[in-house]
Amino acid sequence: MADHSAHSTPYEVSFRLPRHRRSVPRSRALLHAVLGGWSIDEDTTGTAELLLSELVTNALRARAPEGGQVGVRLARSEEEGLLRVEVSDAGEGRPEVRAPGEDETRGRGLLLVEALAHRWGVWAGEGGMGKTVWAELKSPDIVPEPAGTEMAAITVRAGQRVRVWGAWRTVLSVRRVRSERYPAGGPTVILGLDEGPPLRVSSAEPLTVQTVSGEAAGPR
Missing domain, CATH: 3.30.565.10 (Histidine kinase-like ATPase, C-terminal domain)
Incomplete structure (x- = not known):
């Protein structure tokens, strides 16, 4: 064996x-x-x-x-x-x-x-x-992975990819909940992802983001 x-x-x-x-x-x-x-x-x-x-x-x-x-x-x-x-x-x-x-x-x-x-x-x-x-x-399938850019969660848009839980996830939706505020200030941002549960973070939370082609124009 x-x-x-x-x-x-x-x-x-x-x-x-x-x-x-x-x-x-x-x-x-x-x-x-x-x-x-x-x-x-x-x-x-x-x-x-x-x-x-x-x-x-x-x-x-x-x-x-x-x-x-x-x-x-x-x-x-x-x-x-x-x-x-x-x-x-x-x-x-x-x-x-x-x-x-x-x-x-x-x-x-x-x-x-x-x-x-x-x-x-x-x-x-x-x-x-x-x-x-x-x-x-x-191999044409092996290409360098684009470098991520760190940006505040509130600026993330649907269609982008974020690095969470040790992997890249595509953002399907972005929702701001003004009734939920973090101690650091600003509303809660809820990101709907293609895999796993929604991500709830402070609007000021820095996230590592990749942009992919065909992304939506802005957050919903």
């Missing part, structure tokens, strides 16, 4: 697999589930599956200590719009791109990686033990 250990960031996941041929389809299934959760498009997901299959297959073929495992790390970089796949093993040697003959059945894995990846590479493990092979793909 795979040993999963997710990192704290939602866009970085690592897991370990046993050195067994069943780990190749298992790694593809795990990648498919992770990228589905990240809303990565089908074309990029399919290419990433091919890359991961080749890298895990190469890691399993490398001579390694008995009982070792293969490590897989998936990460996305919004800054560069990249999806990164890493495969680590304790095996000997360093993978190199080969030009196999027509009658050879092996040796084409890294040719495929080189053809599909935006860029790829390899580095040695700690103390020279083992290695990590990585490959990156450009």
Whole structure:
């Protein structure tokens, strides 16, 4: 059974697999589930599956200590719009791109990686033990998240997005209740959100806001 250990960031996941041929389809299934959760498009997901299959297959073929495992790390970089796949093993040697003959059945894995990846590479493990092979793909679904702007709750408009409870929520409606006043002064503002309960805050409460296209002209 795979040993999963997710990192704290939602866009970085690592897991370990046993050195067994069943780990190749298992790694593809795990990648498919992770990228589905990240809303990565089908074309990029399919290419990433091919890359991961080749890298895990190469890691399993490398001579390694008995009982070792293969490590897989998936990460996305919004800054560069990249999806990164890493495969680590304790095996000997360093993978190199080969030009196999027509009658050879092996040796084409890294040719495929080189053809599909935006860029790829390899580095040695700690103390020279083992290695990590990585490959990156450009993905149109990975774009930098617009920076939020801090503004008073009373100025928030329907159609904007606010950062509350650790996530971005779209504001569906804005209502001011003058009969409810906070100690700091000003009426209560009630924001109807696309997820979760309405948010009740002081009109002067600072909120982190993103503007999205097609927003309404102003608060209701």
